[in-house]
Amino acid sequence: MASRLSTDAFDFYVSLGVDRSYDAVxxxxxxxxxxxxxFATREAWQRRVEEIERKARATTDAKALETLEDMKLRHxxxxxxxxxKALEVLRNMSLRTAMDAVRxxxxxxxxxxxxxxxxxERTALSLEEVVRDEHRRWIQDQGISSPSHATAVRxxxxxxxAEAPPAQ
Numbered sequence: 001m002a003s004r005l006s007t008d009a010f011d012f013y014v015s016l017g018v019d020r021s022y023d024a025v026x027x028x029x030x031x032x033x034x035x036x037x038x039f040a041t042r043e044a045w046q047r048r049v050e051e052i053e054r055k056a057r058a059t060t061d062a063k064a065l066e067t068l069e070d071m072k073l074r075h076x077x078x079x080x081x082x083x084x085k086a087l088e089v090l091r092n093m094s095l096r097t098a099m100d101a102v103r104x105x106x107x108x109x110x111x112x113x114x115x116x117x118x119x120x121e122r123t124a125l126s127l128e129e130v131v132r133d134e135h136r137r138w139i140q141d142q143g144i145s146s147p148s149h150a151t152a153v154r155x156x157x158x159x160x161x162a163e164a165p166p167a168q
Contacts, residue, residue, distance in 0.1 A: 005029055005039045013040070014049060072115050079115075082108040 005025075013025050022036040029036075040046070082104055089101035 005031065005036065009036075009039070010043060010045055010048065013045060014052060020049070075115055076112060079108045079112045083112075 016024055022033050026033045026036045086101040086105035090098050
């Protein structure tokens with residue numbers, strides 16, 4: 001039976017893709033699944049398929065990386081041209097009429113930073129800003145309208161030994 005299976009059986013098996021099965025090969029060549037399994041084991045079909053898929057992934061990954069790198073280089077070249085033209089305009093124009101050049105230069109710099117993985121604008125909050133915002137939110141949740149009101153409420157509670165209202 002193995003003589004009825006030739007190297008093109010492996011090619012057929014590989015071409016099945018996600019629907020790959022020994023049953024499909026057996027049906028195509030008119031032999032039993034058991035015969036295909038024996039032949040596939042002897043010829044190391046599973047190992048060969050894994051190797052083919054690994055090489056295909058590596059090739060695809062390399063092409064995708066090359067495409068991304070080409071795109072980044074193209075964009076960087078374009079941005080450098082824009083930066084050069086913007087700087088040239090800035091040198092030759094008065095300060096009032098140079099705002100278009102400033103905007104172009106700013107845009108080109110931001111885009112270049114993005115391509116290099118750097119932030120184009122400040123987006124992080126400082127610890128001080130976070131604490132201030134949380135404090136402001138806490139005061140609003142407690143129904144306190146102003147800092148002086150908060151002080152008066154606190155002092156009143158201290159004078160009467162009253163407990164503070166529970167947090168909501």
